Amino acid sequence: MSEFWSNARAGNPLRGEVVIDCHTHMGPWFNFSIPKDPWAEGMIAAMDACGIQKVVCAPHVAIGPDAPWGNDLIAEAVRRFPDRFAGYCTVNPNYPERETLDELERHITRGTLRGVKIHPTVHLYPADGLNYRAMWAFANEHGLPVLVHTWESDRLCGPLMFSGIGKEHPKAQILLGHSGASAVGMDQSIQAAREAENVHLDLTASYMPCGMLEVIVASVGADRVLFGTDVPFLDGRPKVGQIASARISDEDKRKIFGLNAKRLFRL
């Protein structure tokens, strides 16, 4: 039996492994209740329950109405808990390009954040739109991971859009958040990753079709797949079991659970 599943099946946190969650948020969200503490301390308690060492985080308010405030919140969490939090600098394309450049300069060039987060669906702006031009150029110049919310066939952030963006910005490392979400979206994410080698699949989702992780790994290789949970938007613990129980090798699980994120985020 897989060492990972053996531990999870016994209810034991994953120990002695690099476990890095590439997709988290922080704080409340407007359209549903989050029953447990959604702030740093509550997230750490949830991480400890299953053995997640570190998360890469973009607070909810950053993907919502106030990216600069959210960026400050995660920078503060990184300062308080440097072993448990890393952060994304979120940019909002509905505000002047000057704000985007200032935020990237403040938090990445001179700060501690490790990647960029964009949310085309919440911001109602396409990932290939002009207002993201400065962000993509910055990410390409600095070789940064960019976590993008993606959804099956979505006009703002459908996975297939990112093969072109990836080829245009070959040094940016594009993480397809949710891998397109549905099984068809995952098919589209696989296609995008096959077409652009800097496109990666983030497994964050509230569900996983049976056998789909095996398909993803067989299609793009375990080096291009990352563990993510969406905590505290979602409970992160199901995702641990989905990967731990998959019919793939423990070596591949190690890459997915943390080694890939460690490499991409230079953690």
Place this chain on the structure above:
Amino acid sequence: MDLIPFFDANCMIGRRVAPRPETNLTTEQMVEEMARLGIGRALAVHAYAKEYDPRTGNERATEACLKLSTLIPCYVLLPEQTGEMPGGDALIRYLADGGARAARLYPKEHSYGLGETWCGGLFGTLEEAGAPVLIDFDQASWLELDGALTAHPDLNLIVVRTGYRVDRWVYPMLRRHRGLRLETENYVPHGALEAVTERFGAERLVFGSGMPVWDAGGAMSHVLYADVDEGAKRKIAGGNLEGLLWKPQGDRHV
């Protein structure tokens, strides 16, 4: 300590209309997957009962479950008014004869309402018999479920595959309706299992996986890593479902 045993409230067997290749497991393959993961038993709906004809599917469920002791038939039912399905005592005999221990409804797919006009008799029969009924979240609205439980306060109703945006709807209903339970697969607000256990008791949560469409390992780790005591985990993983299963009453219904 012994591994926590799992009893799955939400499995489907049989040939489906549009399976993806990776989810297209035979019943034997699904049982093998259950064994690999450590799911001891499962309530099984036959796909024909949802996607073709409930009576035919229910017969197939009974046949399959007679061959595989880890599976227990969960019959898909309809309101009795059209004559497609028995009602009253005949319905109870139908469930008993087929070995069914729970019922499942697909009101949206099968084109009827959950109100008293359509389901009053069906719910009354299941309520009196103590047979649990499972309804998928995408098959009904919270208002419909609220109405059904208000009219039938002793009905044991398990809402399947809810989501993470439901607590503002569901907490008032858990407070008001003692018969309401939530299946845990995809009920994934941050800390949801702990919060429901603290506020309403672990008895209100029932493990399900959604196999073979959905991944079962994640549904299991959700429970295994929950910050609740061992007893509560065991209830959620299988004890609650075990207690809810319909138990035919001697000769009366057999």
